[in-house]
Amino acid sequence: xxxxxxxxxxxxxxxxxxxxxxxxxxxxxxxxxxxxxxxxxxxxxxxxxxxxxxxxxxxxxxxxxxxxxxxxxxxxxxxxxxxxxxxxxxxxxxxxxxxxxxxxxxxxxxxxxxxxxxxxxxxxxxxxxxxxxxxxxxxxxxxxxxxxxxxxxxxxxxxxxxxxxxxxxxxxxxxxxxxxxxxxxxxxxxxxxxxxxxxxxxxxxxxxxxxxxxxxxxxxxxxxxxxxxx
Numbered sequence: 444x445x446x447x448x449x450x451x452x453x454x455x456x457x458x459x460x461x462x463x464x465x466x467x468x469x470x471x472x473x474x475x476x477x478x479x480x481x482x483x484x485x486x487x488x489x490x491x492x493x494x495x496x497x498x499x500x501x502x503x504x505x506x507x508x509x510x511x512x513x514x515x516x517x518x519x520x521x522x523x524x525x526x527x528x529x530x531x532x533x534x535x536x537x538x539x540x541x542x543x544x545x546x547x548x549x550x551x552x553x554x555x556x557x558x559x560x561x562x563x564x565x566x567x568x569x570x571x572x573x574x575x576x577x578x579x580x581x582x583x584x585x586x587x588x589x590x591x592x593x594x595x596x597x598x599x600x601x602x603x604x605x606x607x608x609x610x611x612x613x614x615x616x617x618x619x620x621x622x623x624x625x626x627x628x629x630x631x632x633x634x635x636x637x638x639x640x641x642x643x644x645x646x647x648x649x650x651x652x653x654x655x656x657x658x659x660x661x662x663x664x665x666x667x668x669x670x671x672x673x
Contacts, residue, residue, distance in 0.1 A: 448647060449476055450476070450495055450496060450498065451478055451479075451495045451497070452477045452498070453479065453485055454481060454590050456634050459663065459669055460479070462663050462666070463655055473651060481590035482561045483561070484590060486507075492641070494639070494641040496642040496643075496644060496647075498638075499635070501632055502635045505636070506519065508637075513641075515640055518649055519637035520635055521672040523633070524631050525634065526608070526629065527567070528612060529549070529605070530607075530619060531621060532598055532618065533618060535603060537621055540625055542626065543625055550574075555600075555604070556604050556605070556606070557593040558585070558607070559586070559593045563630060567606045593607040597617060608632055609623075609668030658671075
């Protein structure tokens, strides 16, 4: 399998895919290259005719593209689940998140709350509504542009609290991850993969997809803040 396999992915999965691509190159001799962008942007590119072998996106977006015939039917599969975590600027007080009351207090004390255009952002807006805080927080919400980590708004002072998948907040300079949301406010996002209908080598692409979801890949995914779905 010496020919390069190409893929498109959301930014949330970029770190784990980079590690897995390197792992497969060393252990299997597979040349695997992913281009990553915001999930909304990637889905639009696929609909506009972008060609690649594999697609890794949030499960809902992947399912829509499969229904539209842009992902080969029967190839879409869940790969990893990622928890949404809160983060603050380095050097700022770290809020407690042991209870829903703690979360409410952290939200209400924030002057700017950064969130993403992806599934974590949609879920956060829904959570804020469920907590009855939409009106109180509406003018403090700051949506990061597609493909830009919400945490990148913290060091600049545009926000003092951010929410996104752990994989996108870990290792960002000037950012401290607080931890997952408490109790029934916890948010997780499922990311899956599929073979694109535009692939010129769907059989090989399916083999690589199986390797991304293998037990051997699970530890690499876990190190990047994602749990494999077996």
